[in-house]
Amino acid sequence: MLWQQHRSEPSTGTRNALLTEYLPLVARAVHGVPAKVRTHHEPGDLESYGVFGLMDAIARFDAGSPPSRFPGYAVLRIRGAIFDELRRLDWLPRATRRRVVAFTKASEALTASAGRTPERREVLAEMGAGERASRSVALALPTAQLLSLNAAGQSSDASDDAQPLEERLAGDPVEGPEHRCIAAARRAALQDAFAGLTDRQRQVLDMRMTEHRTQSEIGEILGVTNCRVSQLEARAIAVLREQMQRSGWMPRRELVRF
Secondary structure (H helix, E strand, O other): OOHHHHOOOHHHHHHHHHHHHOOOHHHHHHHHOHHHHHHHHOOOHHHHHHHHHHHHHHHHHHOOOHHHHHHHHHHHHHHHHHHHHHHHHHHOOHHHOOHHHOHHHHHHHHHHHOOOOOOOHHHHHHOOHHHHHHHHHHHHHHHHHOOOOOEEEEOOOOHOOOHHHHHHHOOOOHHHHHHHHHHHHHHHHHHHHHOOOHHHHHHHHHHHHHOOOHHHHHHHHHOOOOHHHHHHHHHHHHHHHHHHHOOOOOHHHHHHHO
């Protein structure tokens, strides 16, 4: 009935009704995706890719074919849509990805036959890869593996096995991207502030802060008295404070902690 209605008067309503009717095919197609692939992708994402394949199958299904043939046809379209999207999202060139897959299969075969983990050169020899292919595989292997942040991580501590990888990787929030971005901007503002110092003032601060020299040592190097070194240092810090305050990086209440 739905197919008759859709074929006689195609509309968004009849298409959506067919989508709802055949939606279980998407779950079936996703279940048929290799476990290694499903491990590294959210089921909801795979199903979303599959829905587009189902829509395409409805649009392309031969009007002269009986509806009983649609499920088999649709599953092929759905699987194709899923893998097309996964290939589109893959950051490795297709030829390189094929070599990485071949490397993985050869490594698994050698492991099974030798009873040990083979060395990379042994796997490449088993593949019969040339120098260029071997080089591309060696470069791609460190970044070829996908990891799911929601999956349980592997740890020598059995109590950590069920903990998602994203929680185990989460470190001190102070070291997060936002903090690093702010710190980089603060350093850039401080570098700009340094441009307002005289050469002698920069020399004094560099020797004090970077080389950790005493005022006496700086005075001997520059040929000035300790008092003059102290004056140069104090003036340089005052200039930096003023510049950082003007740029908004040092509120007045924080000046004493600069």
